[in-house]
Amino acid sequence: MSDTxxxxxxxxxxxxxxxxxxxxxxxxAVGHALQTxxxxxxxxxxxxxxxxxxxxxxxxxxxxxxxEDMARKLLANTVIESFRxxxxx
Amino acid sequence: MSDTxxxxxxxxxxxxxxxxxxxxxxxxAVGHALQTxxxxxxxxxxxxxxxxxxxxxxxxxxxxxxxEDMARKLLANTVIESFRxxxxx
Numbered sequence: 001m002s003d004t005x006x007x008x009x010x011x012x013x014x015x016x017x018x019x020x021x022x023x024x025x026x027x028x029a030v031g032h033a034l035q036t037x038x039x040x041x042x043x044x045x046x047x048x049x050x051x052x053x054x055x056x057x058x059x060x061x062x063x064x065x066x067x068e069d070m071a072r073k074l075l076a077n078t079v080i081e082s083f084r085x086x087x088x089x
Numbered sequence: 090m091s092d093t094x095x096x097x098x099x100x101x102x103x104x105x106x107x108x109x110x111x112x113x114x115x116x117x118a119v120g121h122a123l124q125t126x127x128x129x130x131x132x133x134x135x136x137x138x139x140x141x142x143x144x145x146x147x148x149x150x151x152x153x154x155x156x157e158d159m160a161r162k163l164l165a166n167t168v169i170e171s172f173r174x175x176x177x178x
Contacts, residue, residue, distance in 0.1 A: 006132045015139055030140065030163070037162055039155065043095045043143030050104055050139045051119065054132030066128065073126055074119070 009054035011088040012067035016076045017048035051075050060087045098143035100177040101156035105165045106137035140164050149176045 018024050024046050031045040053070070057063040067085045076083040107113050113135050120134040142159070146152040156174045165172040 006130075009132050017139065017141070027140075033163055034159055037159075039159060041095075041145030041155075043098050043145065044141075045143070046141040048139040048141070050106065050137040051116075052106070052133075052135040052137070054134070056130030056132065066130075070123055070126075070128060074122055 006054060006056050008058060010057055010060065010063040012053045012055055012063055013086045013088060014051040014053065014067055014071050014075050014083055015048060015086070016051070016071070016081050016083045018046060019080055019082050022080045048081075049075075060089070063087050095143060095145050097147060099146055099149065099152040101142045101144055101152055102175045102177060103140040103142065103156055103160050103164050103172055104137060104175070105140070105160070105170050105172045107135060108169055108171050111169045137170075138164075149178070152176050 026047045027045040030047065031042055034042050034045070053067060055063050055066060057066055064085055064087050067087070068083075071083040071085065072078060115136045116134040119136065120131055123131050123134070142156060144152050144155060146155055153174055153176050156176070157172075160172040160174065161167060
């Protein structure tokens with residue numbers, strides 16, 4: 001759907017992060033790089049994704065359910081990742 | 090610094106997103122994939138990164154400045170990306 005068709009889109013923000021206990025090599029690499037750059041006092045680093053979606057759905061609750069459905073079907077690998085959805089009008 | 094040395098780490102969450110106007114091919118691909126999966130009413134999709142950091146720094150304001158410094162030096166490409174920092178005790 002083109003942007004023009006969406007006069008007042010609902011904005012959904014889906015944050016996807018690795019589940020606790022799942023190894024995060026990318027996070028480890030960033031942690032080491034930060035220490036190499038001279039930052040001390042850096043503990044665990046975890047990297048995730050944030051997906052900002054414009055939805056034509058204007059009802060916040062239905063928009064939330066749609067975004068959760070999108071997360072389960074595509075945006076997150078629910079075997080190793082968890083997600084949370086925020087709806088912004 | 091090992092996790093044990095951090096009894097009460099401060100958690101900083103750095104969210105990195107593309108600046109407005111910067112093309113997001115990944116977002117476009119996700120948008121098409123969502124439509125292919127049968128989701129209608131999907132407008133613009135933007136993908137970003139979220140970096141969760143454990144910092145030994147206990148003062149929230151100094152932790153914020155450190156995280157911002159990390160973002161400018163490593164976590165974000167400030168030419169095409171913007172970032173925001175949230176401090177969680």
